[in-house]
Amino acid sequence: MFHIYCPYCEEYREEEEFHPRGQAHLQRPADPENCSDEQWGDYLFFRDNPRGIHHELWVHSVGCRKFFNITRHTANYEILETYKMGERPSITAETLAADERQSGVQTASGGWQTVGARPEDEALNTEARA
Template sequence: MLHIYCPHCDEHREEEEFRSKGEAHIARPPEPESASDEDWGNYLFFRKNPRGLHHEQWFHAVGCRKFFNVTRDTVSYEILETYKPGQQPVVTAESRNGSASDKGAAK
């Protein structure tokens, strides 16, 4: 069983308590009134589906009921870090050769 670290609860919890909610760090069109239909379509419907490192938004449905972000490898399903919304990921494609912190990594 996969254990995921919730940065709000400050503890590792079982995978069944969480729900994946899609890609993280999606920017809303800066001027919604003047955004084209194509801009809105891209914002609402089109998401990355990478092989490898991916930043996702998750929801702690059975625990604190708060959202947080996860950096996950889509090939191995390994969770490299978790962090609160508004924070930036430490693990990126450029820093991937480094190690993830124990606190945010899955056990």
């Protein structure tokens, strides 16, 4: 069982109270009428499946019933941070890789696997991909 920090309730709660709702920070094409089928299909159906840092949308369904974001490590299930809707994550694949490099630990290039999906913020992942 996890204890997950709800940024709205401002305390740790049992995992049972929460539900995951998939990848966070999806960006709807600005002009759906004029975007390509590929762009629209990517937005609707394709999601990242990274080994490493993943930003996810969760809902505190038994509790305050608010949606919020979790930055989670998909290999060891560690929850690195939770943050409110509309906020930017302070921990991303690139910041984590940089920290680990500093501490002398060699890491595989973690981060996003970008088959099909387009991350919301290109800058967020440029370094992770490189």
